[in-house]
Each structure stands twice: as C-alpha cells, then as structure tokens.
Amino acid sequence: MSRASRGDAERPARLSVRKTYKLFIGGAFPRSESGRAYAVSSTKGDFLANASRASRKDARDAVAAARKAFPGWSGATPYNRGQILYRVAEMLEGRRAQFAAELDGVPSKKAGELVDAAVDRLVWYAGWSDKIGAVRGAANPVAGPYFNLSSPEPTGVVAVIAPDEPLLGLVSVIAPAIVTGNTCVVVASERAPLPSITLAEVLATSDLPGGVVNILTGFTGELAPWLASHMDVNAIDLTGVTDPDLARRCEGDAAENLKRVLRPKPSDWSEEPDLTRMTAFLETKTVWHPIGV
Amino acid sequence: MFEYAPAPESRDVVDIKPSYDLFINGEWVESLGYERIKTVDPASEEILSEVAHATEADVDRAVQAARKAYDEVWGVLPGRERAKYLFRIARIIQERARELAVLETLDNGKPIRESRDVDIPLVAAHFFYYAGWADKLKYAGFGERPRPLGVAAQVIPWNFPLLMLAWKIAPALACGNTVVLKPAETTPLTALAFAEICRQADLPPGVVNIVTGAGDTGSALVRHPDVDKVAFTGSTEVGRLIARQVAGTGKRLTLELGGKAANIVFDDAAVDQAVEGIVNGIFFNQGHVCCAGSRLLVQESAATAVLDALKRRMATLRLGDPLDKNTDIGAINSAAQLAKIRELSDAGEAEGAERWAPACPLPERGYWFPPTVFTGVAQSHRIAREEIFGPVLSVLTFRTPAEAVEKANNTPYGLSAGIWTEKGSRILWMADRLRAGVVWANTFNRFDPASPFGGYKESGYGREGGVHGLEAYLDV
Amino acid sequence: MTTSLVDVASSDATLRGFLHGLPGVDRVGADQRAAALATRSIKTAAKAHAIDLAISMVDLTTLEGADTPGKVRAMCAKAVHPDPTDPSVPRVAAVCVYPDLVADAVRALSGSGVKVASVATAFPSGRSSLEVKVADTALAVAAGADEIDMVIDRGAFLAGDYRTVYEQVAAVKAACGAAHLKVILETGELATYDNVRRASWLAMLAGADFIKTSTGKVSPAATLPVTLIMLEAVRDFRERTGRVVGVKPAGGIRTTKDAIKNLVLVKETAGEDWLTPDRFRLGASSLLNDLLMQRQKLTSGRYAGPDYFTVD
CATH class of the missing domain: 3.40.309.10 (Aldehyde Dehydrogenase; Chain A, domain 2)
Known part of the structure; x- marks a missing residue:
C-alpha cells in the first residue's frame, strides 16, 4: 500500500484559496476606505464573494489617481498606447478559461465566446490609437496664408458607469475611453462586479501605467452622482445607468463643470462598434500658424 | 499735425423700421404677448427700434412652423437643392454687405471697420462654405446617409450678432434641419434683416424662424419639447443652466461659452x-x-x-x-x-x-x-x-x-x-x-468657416466650422 | 550712441550677433498691419493737409540712361513750382538725378530751397570697388549735391558679409562731408522682412541719415510692409541711440492714395515726429501730378483732367 493512497483516504478534501475582491486604484488593489463590502450572488442566488463597496472617498481617490496618470498617458505616443492595449488583449486571451468560468449564469460555450469577443474588441480598439487622429483630424483650407490643422485630443478624466454585461460590455466601454489618451474611473456593474476586478489583474500586468484605469465596485446609485458632480472629472459615460431618474440627475449634475456626457443607450455589445465611443471623449484642437518667409 | 478728419460711413443705406414683429413660417407675425424690447445704439443711446418680446406661445408657434417645414419640405429636399438656397443666401449677404455692416455697427457698437472687413465677409463665407456641404454629407465621415436631427433651437449672443447667426444657421440648414433662432436682446436687428434675406432667397416658409426676446424667450425655446437640438453661444453661466435643462430630455446640445485665454x-x-x-x-x-x-x-x-x-x-x-x-x-x-x-x-x-x-x-x-x-x-x-x-x-x-x-x-x-x-x-x-x-x-483671433472653433472644459462642447461643425447637426 | 552700440561693429562676430539678435519679423503679421493701416479713410481737411505734406516730401526723380541737361532743367522747374497756376502748392523736397547731372540741377534750383540729391556708388547694382563708389560719391558732392542716395552691396549682405556693407556705408558717409546720406537697401532683392530689418539697422549703425527702400529698378520696390518695417527700425533706433534717421520709400508710389497710405504708416508707426520732409521722403516721378490733380479736386470740387498738368 502506498503512502499516497493511505493519505488520500485520511485527509479531508482540499479547501480552495478564495480571492478577496478589492478595488483597483492607481495601479494598486486597496480595500474600500470605508471598510464596507457587499455580497455578490450568482444568478441562482448562491453566494459568490464579497465585493468591496466603494465609498465617495474611494471615488475621490480614484479621480485623483486618474488625474495624476493623465499627463503621462495622454503624452505617450499613440503607437505606445496601441501596444499596451494589445498587450491587455494578450493577457486576457491567456486567462480565457478563468474569465469564462467567472461569467456567472452564462453557458460555458457562450462564456468562451464572450471572452473571445472581449479580446477581439481590445484588439480592434488597440489599432485605432494611431489612426483616429488621421480620421478625425483635418488640414483645414482656410482663406488666408495660414497653416491650419485640427487634431483630436483626449478630454481628460472620464467617469465610466459600466453596463451589466460584465466582461464584453466592460471592455467595450473602457477601451475606447483610454485608447485616445483619456484616463478613467470605472464603476463596475453592481450586479456582476467580480469580472471587473479580475480584469484589473489583467490590466495591472499589461504595462498599463497605474491610474489610467481605476475600477470601483459598489452601488451605482451611490457612486455615480459623486462622479457626475466631481469638478475634476471632464466627462462621464452613463452607459450603465439604467434608472432614467438617476441618468437625468447625473446629466444635470455634470452640467456644473460642463462635462461631456455620453447618455445611456441600449447597446448590442456583440456588434462591431463605430467611432462614437471614442469621439465622445475627444476634443478638437485647431492650431493656426502664418505661412511666410 | 496730421489729424484724421471724421470719416463716417453713411447711415442712409439702412432702413430701420420703428417696430418689428416675429418671423415665423416665412411671415412677419405679431407676438401673442404685449411686451416690446427697445434696441438702442450703444454709441449714442438713441433708440433704434423696438422688437417683439416673444412669449412661450410665440415660441411654440415658431417650433411648430419649423417642425412642419422639416417634415414636409426641408427634411426631404435633396441636398443639392438645399445647397442652392444657401448659396443664394450667401450671395444676397454679399450684395447687401454694406447695409448689413452699418446695421450691425449701429445695433452693436462695433467699429464699422470690423463689421465691414470681418463680420459680414465671414458671414457670407460661412454660408458659402456650408452650402457646399449640403449635397456632400456622405463624404464627411459620418456614414453613408447621415440624417439631420430635426428642429434646432439656437440662441446667440450680442457680440457678433450676424456672424453667430451664420455659424448656427448655415450648418443646421446644410445638414437638413430647420431652425428657430433667438438673437440677443440687445442686438436683434441684423437677425431680422436676415429674415428678409430668407424671403428674398425664397427659402421655404418655416425653415428659418426668428423669435426676438429676452432670457425667458430663450429658456422657453430650449425647453420646448418638440426641439431636437439645442445650440447656444454665450456665457458659461447660462450654458450651465441650459445643460441642466436639457439633461434627461435626449436633446442634442452644443455649447460655445466663455474663455480667459x-x-x-x-x-x-x-x-x-x-x-x-x-x-x-x-x-x-x-x-x-x-x-x-x-x-x-x-x-x-x-x-x-x-x-x-x-x-x-x-x-x-x-x-x-x-x-x-x-x-x-x-x-x-x-x-x-x-x-x-x-x-x-x-x-x-x-x-x-x-x-x-x-x-x-x-x-x-x-x-x-x-x-x-x-x-x-x-x-x-x-x-x-x-x-x-x-x-x-x-x-x-x-x-x-x-x-x-x-x-x-x-x-x-x-x-x-x-x-x-x-x-x-x-x-x-x-x-x-x-x-x-x-x-x-504667431497670430490671434483668426476665424475661417473651414476651421473648427470651440472649447475644452467649461468653454463648452462641440465645434462650429469645418467638417467638425457638421457633427453638431447630424444624427451621429 | 550707447556704448553697446559703438562696440557692435567692432568685428564680424559682434555685428552678426547684433543683427541676428534683432527681433524677427513675421511676414503675415507685418502684411496685415500694413493692410489694416491702408484702410484708414483720410477725408476733407485731413486729405488736403496730407496732399500738401506729400508734395513737400517728394524727391522728384529721373534716373534714365536717356537723361539730359534739358530733361533735368525741366524737372527742376516743376520741382519749384509743381503747379504754375497755383502758387499755394508747396515745392517738392528734392530732385534726384545721376551724378553727372547734379551740376545742371544745382544751377536750375539755385535759391529755390529744393535740394539736389544724387544717386551714387555704382547705382543701381552697386557692383564695383569701394574706390569707385567713393569716387562716384565725391563727384556728386563736388558738383554740389546736398544728398547722396547710395546703394548697399546686396551680394555682400546676402552672403552674410555684414562688415563689408558696414564699411562701405561708413566710407561713403565720410565721403559725403556735409551732404546727407540716404542708404538704399534694395529691399526687393533682400527677399525677407528679417533682412530688411537687419539691413536697416546695419545702415543706421554705419551712419545713414536716411534709409531708403529701393532703386526703382527692381520689383517689388516700396511696398507698404517694407516701409512699415523700416519705420519701426528708425523708431527703435531713436529709442536706443537718440539719433533720428529718416525713411524714404521709392519706386511704385504712383497715386495720392499710395502717398497717403505712406503718411498714415508714418503717423501710426514712427509717429508725428517723422512727418516732415527732413525725416520722410517719397521717391517718385509720376506721383506728383496725381497729387496735384487730387489737390485741385479738393479745392474746385470737380474732378481734374491730366491735360491741365504739366508733364515735366
């Protein structure tokens, strides 16, 4: 009789090591400063994990981290940003099985397809980094001796209320915001926040500078208004706000510093996107210079 | 000493009526309210004329006229036909340039040198520029068949009265929208002259409607439920209010606000x-x-x-x-x-x-x-x-x-x-x-219809001018 | 002159350093400023004043290979009495001729107050030795010229040999004695406004009493922006050194409107101090009759016809 077989009989089944789902702020994984968490359940009602329940102060810290990251990220070359987004896609591909398993309530074949779509979405946006300027910029033929060039520039810090489609939808709102040089603070799906933190692990290992993407889990109704009214946030994506009253309130609060607002709109995440998610968070800068000897 | 003698431009080229009504559905119509606004020459404090102070009901009539014109005429007119109307308007502006310059200077107080050499030539250029876009929108990068938004509510400031009107109306019409425009309280006269130009151009009734009034008129226009698009140029303070009013309505909004360059x-x-x-x-x-x-x-x-x-x-x-x-x-x-x-x-x-x-x-x-x-x-x-x-x-x-x-x-x-x-x-x-x-x-304050203009941060959002200026009036 | 400017010409390096340290000129901006000033509307009394001022600033010029003593005498008569029917018309500032005709001009203008200017220094190309240029100058001065209009060596200037240009101007200035020296930059060959500014300063540092745009033999000649830049140069030079240098646009100024635009430039750039024939001249020939016709229109209220003005 081998020792092994004897041991198998005597030892209890191995207890797995669970992951603590924390926030993702400035490239680090802190717990909510509030110490709060909320129980996340499966679609069948089983307990999955406790997610951090971010507070307004966590949102504030995330905005500060995003602001700090903005000069470096917006100043990076488009080629560099494209490379990093592609790297995120590579890392996601490598964890395909993990994400598929984490997509609660989705049959495994479908889950695999959603992860594939998320990877492809990242690749699609990665390629835009050094093309959007050519497509959305212009050499303007003005009636005078001037060189006149318009080029798109990132708006700044974008608050993103992510949709309930926990991976594909999440990737589909983050990638267009950051590929052009914005930094963002994302409020993950309240119902299904766990993949967002796993995605954060991917982001953290993809050469993405800390603070470019910050992810908060918690209650949308609690966090969104603070981000909508934050005077150092330049734009807000309300895609994930399903309550029309909350959407109206957030849009109204966003008026205080004239944030650019992307209004909620039903989206089919499986379809190939157009440019609007990128252009919503782009400014056009036009530079004039005389032409003379 | 070499002193310049007075060299005043003649006022004879303008014919200011003592009173103006509203321009709705291609006609001059009396306001449903009784209040009038006096517009003065700021250089002399002389009262130039008085104009209607449009009420909420007046605004409603104007929006209805614009909606009807959009549904029945302008929204279905081929781009090349819209283009020709806009070219016509541009030409009439050039023909009446002297008159418009003097009128602008009288109502606004700006030097004739500027209204003559900057404002009015740019107004004509803006209509020429966007006229050319009307039948070429599918090449603008917004898809094969970019659609207009519908009825545009436009509120403009007093600093460049006719030029701001051009910045608003030319792209809106080129893209197939109809408009209700409210000029500033203190500078309504060139917008009213523009209404006459629309008639001279045989522009279909209701495509352009001009409602004079004050802040409450503008607010009624912005709040009107049948408006699809709001465009405002003015102070950041008012821009903020408008953004709040528009929140939750789904109306498209572009704002060109203040600056401290x-x-x-x-x-x-x-x-x-x-x-x-x-x-x-x-x-x-x-x-x-x-x-x-x-x-x-x-x-x-x-x-x-x-x-x-x-x-x-x-x-x-x-x-x-x-x-x-x-x-x-x-x-x-x-x-x-x-x-x-x-x-x-x-x-x-x-x-x-x-x-x-x-x-x-x-x-x-x-x-x-x-x-x-x-x-x-x-x-x-x-x-x-x-x-x-x-x-x-x-x-x-x-x-x-x-x-x-x-x-x-x-x-x-x-x-x-x-x-x-x-x-x-x-x-x-x-x-x-x-x-x-x-x-x-190495230059400053240069403007051109081909060059996008608009701000970051609290200076507003959206661009006016150039291919970028089309986006504000297309459903993209 | 401040010490720093005395030292400027002491070597090639210091001269180059100084000239290239002058603020640049943006062509488009300068063109726009000149164009904006050209829109000034000068009417009625202001126009009458400007026309007489312009007449008094004219350097009536003939610089043809075919010039003769007879041609020069006729022009001198016109210079003294531009309109023989109207004694209230002021005389012009000077006549401008080739050196060999200076003596004829001096005789014809004796006692009139009209100055005699002579081009010199191998005009118009300036392509000769310094000895020849100095001799050319001396010839004109000896014949009685009050003013010498020299040309700079544009080749040396464009080759960056500023010291040569400086030395030639200084040598000619010395040869002028009591005569005033106008230095022609030939701005049409200098090509850039930066060069116009540098050449202006170079000429002033070397002792020019006037800086002049052009020979009239090269196009473009006196454009408004070039005159503007030269007016800025004399303004800044006075601020820096206290010395006043005059400006003379020459070539291409044919109408009263052109002349008045120049006066507006002077007034609003260098200032009223320069609005005198001692400090501003208009090098021209056909301009004078247009000034006279416009003057008559103002006094008579009728448009004038060319048959009523002399062609000399």
Whole structure:
C-alpha cells in the first residue's frame, strides 16, 4: 500500500484559496476606505464573494489617481498606447478559461465566446490609437496664408458607469475611453462586479501605467452622482445607468463643470462598434500658424 | 499735425423700421404677448427700434412652423437643392454687405471697420462654405446617409450678432434641419434683416424662424419639447443652466461659452507682430470676444520691452464713433456690460494690480470704456480668472515654457490660446500642452468657416466650422 | 550712441550677433498691419493737409540712361513750382538725378530751397570697388549735391558679409562731408522682412541719415510692409541711440492714395515726429501730378483732367 493512497483516504478534501475582491486604484488593489463590502450572488442566488463597496472617498481617490496618470498617458505616443492595449488583449486571451468560468449564469460555450469577443474588441480598439487622429483630424483650407490643422485630443478624466454585461460590455466601454489618451474611473456593474476586478489583474500586468484605469465596485446609485458632480472629472459615460431618474440627475449634475456626457443607450455589445465611443471623449484642437518667409 | 478728419460711413443705406414683429413660417407675425424690447445704439443711446418680446406661445408657434417645414419640405429636399438656397443666401449677404455692416455697427457698437472687413465677409463665407456641404454629407465621415436631427433651437449672443447667426444657421440648414433662432436682446436687428434675406432667397416658409426676446424667450425655446437640438453661444453661466435643462430630455446640445485665454509671448518673439497680436487679441470688438486673449503671459525677461511697446501702440488706438471708418474701438454694447467691466476693473485695482490706459477722451453719450491694461496681476486676482468681456488686459509674467503652460491651463476655461515665439519646435511643444480648442501661434483671433472653433472644459462642447461643425447637426 | 552700440561693429562676430539678435519679423503679421493701416479713410481737411505734406516730401526723380541737361532743367522747374497756376502748392523736397547731372540741377534750383540729391556708388547694382563708389560719391558732392542716395552691396549682405556693407556705408558717409546720406537697401532683392530689418539697422549703425527702400529698378520696390518695417527700425533706433534717421520709400508710389497710405504708416508707426520732409521722403516721378490733380479736386470740387498738368 502506498503512502499516497493511505493519505488520500485520511485527509479531508482540499479547501480552495478564495480571492478577496478589492478595488483597483492607481495601479494598486486597496480595500474600500470605508471598510464596507457587499455580497455578490450568482444568478441562482448562491453566494459568490464579497465585493468591496466603494465609498465617495474611494471615488475621490480614484479621480485623483486618474488625474495624476493623465499627463503621462495622454503624452505617450499613440503607437505606445496601441501596444499596451494589445498587450491587455494578450493577457486576457491567456486567462480565457478563468474569465469564462467567472461569467456567472452564462453557458460555458457562450462564456468562451464572450471572452473571445472581449479580446477581439481590445484588439480592434488597440489599432485605432494611431489612426483616429488621421480620421478625425483635418488640414483645414482656410482663406488666408495660414497653416491650419485640427487634431483630436483626449478630454481628460472620464467617469465610466459600466453596463451589466460584465466582461464584453466592460471592455467595450473602457477601451475606447483610454485608447485616445483619456484616463478613467470605472464603476463596475453592481450586479456582476467580480469580472471587473479580475480584469484589473489583467490590466495591472499589461504595462498599463497605474491610474489610467481605476475600477470601483459598489452601488451605482451611490457612486455615480459623486462622479457626475466631481469638478475634476471632464466627462462621464452613463452607459450603465439604467434608472432614467438617476441618468437625468447625473446629466444635470455634470452640467456644473460642463462635462461631456455620453447618455445611456441600449447597446448590442456583440456588434462591431463605430467611432462614437471614442469621439465622445475627444476634443478638437485647431492650431493656426502664418505661412511666410 | 496730421489729424484724421471724421470719416463716417453713411447711415442712409439702412432702413430701420420703428417696430418689428416675429418671423415665423416665412411671415412677419405679431407676438401673442404685449411686451416690446427697445434696441438702442450703444454709441449714442438713441433708440433704434423696438422688437417683439416673444412669449412661450410665440415660441411654440415658431417650433411648430419649423417642425412642419422639416417634415414636409426641408427634411426631404435633396441636398443639392438645399445647397442652392444657401448659396443664394450667401450671395444676397454679399450684395447687401454694406447695409448689413452699418446695421450691425449701429445695433452693436462695433467699429464699422470690423463689421465691414470681418463680420459680414465671414458671414457670407460661412454660408458659402456650408452650402457646399449640403449635397456632400456622405463624404464627411459620418456614414453613408447621415440624417439631420430635426428642429434646432439656437440662441446667440450680442457680440457678433450676424456672424453667430451664420455659424448656427448655415450648418443646421446644410445638414437638413430647420431652425428657430433667438438673437440677443440687445442686438436683434441684423437677425431680422436676415429674415428678409430668407424671403428674398425664397427659402421655404418655416425653415428659418426668428423669435426676438429676452432670457425667458430663450429658456422657453430650449425647453420646448418638440426641439431636437439645442445650440447656444454665450456665457458659461447660462450654458450651465441650459445643460441642466436639457439633461434627461435626449436633446442634442452644443455649447460655445466663455474663455480667459492666455496669449503667451516669449522673449524671442517677433515683437512688433506680437504687440499687434496682443492688441488684436484683447481690443478687437472692444474685447467682447469669448476667445479674447485677455491674459497676457509675457516672459519676464521681455516684459519691460513688450509692455513699453504695447503701451506705445495702445496710445494710437482710436476710440469713438463706431461708424467712423477710422475707429478702432467702438462702444460697449450695453449699460449692463459696461457696469460689469467697471466692476471687475475696480476689483483689479483694489486687489493691487496696476491700471493703465492711454489718454483717451470718451464721448459724453453712450457706453464707453478705454483700452486698459493691468500689470502686476497674479493668478489669484479676479481679473486673471473671470471673463471681463471688455477691453481690459491682465498681464502676468512667467520664466519658463513649463510655467507658461501651467499658468495658461490654470483656469476652468479652455477656448483659445496664443503663442508668440520664433522657434518652431517650441510652438509645437506648447500647442501640444495647452488645453484649448484653438491655438493661434504667431497670430490671434483668426476665424475661417473651414476651421473648427470651440472649447475644452467649461468653454463648452462641440465645434462650429469645418467638417467638425457638421457633427453638431447630424444624427451621429 | 550707447556704448553697446559703438562696440557692435567692432568685428564680424559682434555685428552678426547684433543683427541676428534683432527681433524677427513675421511676414503675415507685418502684411496685415500694413493692410489694416491702408484702410484708414483720410477725408476733407485731413486729405488736403496730407496732399500738401506729400508734395513737400517728394524727391522728384529721373534716373534714365536717356537723361539730359534739358530733361533735368525741366524737372527742376516743376520741382519749384509743381503747379504754375497755383502758387499755394508747396515745392517738392528734392530732385534726384545721376551724378553727372547734379551740376545742371544745382544751377536750375539755385535759391529755390529744393535740394539736389544724387544717386551714387555704382547705382543701381552697386557692383564695383569701394574706390569707385567713393569716387562716384565725391563727384556728386563736388558738383554740389546736398544728398547722396547710395546703394548697399546686396551680394555682400546676402552672403552674410555684414562688415563689408558696414564699411562701405561708413566710407561713403565720410565721403559725403556735409551732404546727407540716404542708404538704399534694395529691399526687393533682400527677399525677407528679417533682412530688411537687419539691413536697416546695419545702415543706421554705419551712419545713414536716411534709409531708403529701393532703386526703382527692381520689383517689388516700396511696398507698404517694407516701409512699415523700416519705420519701426528708425523708431527703435531713436529709442536706443537718440539719433533720428529718416525713411524714404521709392519706386511704385504712383497715386495720392499710395502717398497717403505712406503718411498714415508714418503717423501710426514712427509717429508725428517723422512727418516732415527732413525725416520722410517719397521717391517718385509720376506721383506728383496725381497729387496735384487730387489737390485741385479738393479745392474746385470737380474732378481734374491730366491735360491741365504739366508733364515735366
């Protein structure tokens, strides 16, 4: 009789090591400063994990981290940003099985397809980094001796209320915001926040500078208004706000510093996107210079 | 002494009626309300005319007319036909350029030199430019069949009355929308003249509707439930209110708001042209310009030389009768605006900045403010932060390019900026870092219909002009 | 002159350093400023004043290979009495001729107050030795010229040999004695406004009493922006040194409107101090009759016809 077989009989089944789902702020994984968490359940009602329940102060810290990251990220070359987004896609591909398993309530074949779509979405946006300027910029033929060039520039810090489609939808709102040089603070799906933190692990290992993407889990109704009214946030994506009253309130609060607002709109995440998610968070800068000897 | 004799442009070319109604559905119709607004010549305080103060019910009639015109005529008209209407309008504006220039100067107070050489030519150019787009929209990069939005509610300011009308109406019509436009309370006359031009062009009734009035009229227009699009140019304060009103309605919104632009002069600048640029930046149109270069950031090593040259140049500015062809600085548009300029200037002095203005006799009647420069201004002073919207320049100094960028961007606004240096790489380095929608390098206050204009941050969103300007009026 | 400027010409390096340290000129901005000033509307009394001022600033010029003593005498008569029917018309500032005709001009203008200017220094190309240029100057001065209009060596200037240009101007200035020296930059060959500014300063540093745009033999000649830049130069030079240098646009100024635009430039750039024939001249020939016709229109209220003005 081998020792092994004897041991198998005597030892209890191995207890797995669970992951603590924390926030993702400035490239680090802190717990909510509030110490709060909320129980996340499966679609069948089983307990999955406790997610951090971010507070307004966590949102504030995330905005500060995003602001700090903005000069470096917006100043990076488009080629560099494209490379990093592609790297995120590579890392996601490598964890395909993990994400598929984490997509609660989705049959495994479908889950695999959603992860594939998320990877492809990242690749699609990665390629835009050094093309959007050519497509959305212009050499303007003005009636005078001037060189006149318009080029798109990132708006700044974008608050993103992510949709309930926990991976594909999440990737589909983050990638267009950051590929052009914005930094963002994302409020993950309240119902299904766990993949967002796993995605954060991917982001953290993809050469993405800390603070470019910050992810908060918690209650949308609690966090969104603070981000909508934050005077150092330049734009807000309300895609994930399903309550029309909350959407109206957030849009109204966003008026205080004239944030650019992307209004909620039903989206089919499986379809190939157009440019609007990128252009919503782009400014056009036009530079004039005389032409003379 | 070689003194210029008065050279007034003749008023005979304009025929101002004592009273104007509203322009709705191609007709002049009486307001349903009784209130009238008097519009005055700010240079003489003479009452030029009185116009209707449109009520909510008037606005409703105008929106209904625009909706009907959109559904039945304009929205289904082929682009090439829309184009021809716009070309017609452009031509009529050119034909009536002299008249429009004089009318603009009378109602607004701006020098005839500017209305004649800048405003009206740009108005015609804007209609020409967007006329050409009307049948080429599928090439603009917004898809194969970009659709118009519907009825556009447009509210414009008093600083460039007809030019702002052109910036609003030309792209809206080119894209297939119909409009209800409210001109500013103090400068309605050229918009009403434009209504006549629409009739001369045989523009179908209801495509353009002009409702005169005050803030409540504008508010009623913006709030109207059958409006698909709101476009506003004016103060950030009002822009904020409109953004709040529009929240949750799904109406599209573009805003062109205030500014506090930095005009940055390095010690290697072409100093004579820089001085012209500073002067043009802040004294053009009495400083009633949202993109005015109201903060001069001058490199400390060149500050004395630049300021001496600037003051010498300011002493040659000619303030007075706006209709005089040699006038450089006209009248402040209204008593209220004059009071605001005075209040902020007094605050500048109280905060310790040093005020200077050339010897400049002001006419007795009318609203006037001399070209003024404040030196020793700090970022913390109100005159370095708040939009004065008058001929008042705040001068600050900097030591390094990075400091210039930091100070230039240290404002909630982000409409425009100026850079003056003979070094090309520095221009591009600065232009990259300035958070402003328009960056003028070695020039200032240049406008062209082909060039997009609009701000970052609290200077608003959306662009007017160029291919970018189409996006504001297309369902994309 | 301040010490720093005395030292400027002491070596090639210091001269180059100084000239290239002058602020640049943005062409588009300068063109726009000149164009804006050209829109000034000068009417009625102001126009009458400007026309007489312009007449008094004219350097009536003939610089043809076919010039003769008879041609010069006729022009001198016109210079003294531009309109023989109207004694209130002022005389012109000077006549401008080739050196060999100076003596004829001096005789014809004796006692009139009209100055005699002569081009010199291998005009118009300036392509000769310094000895020849000095001799050319001496010839004109000896014949009684009050003013010498020299040309700079544009080749040397464009080759960056500023010191040569400086030395030639200084040598000619010395040869002028009591005669005033106008230095022709031939701005049409200098190509850039930066060069116009540098050449202006170079001429002033070397002793020019006037800086002059052009020979009239090269196009473009006196454009408004070039005159503007030269006016800025004399303004800045006075501020720096206290010395006043005059400006003379020459070539291409044919109408009263052109002349008045120039006066507006002077008034609003260098200032009223320069609005005198001692400090501002208009080098021209056909301009004078247009000034006279416009003058008559103002006094008579009728448009004038060319048959009523002399062709000399």
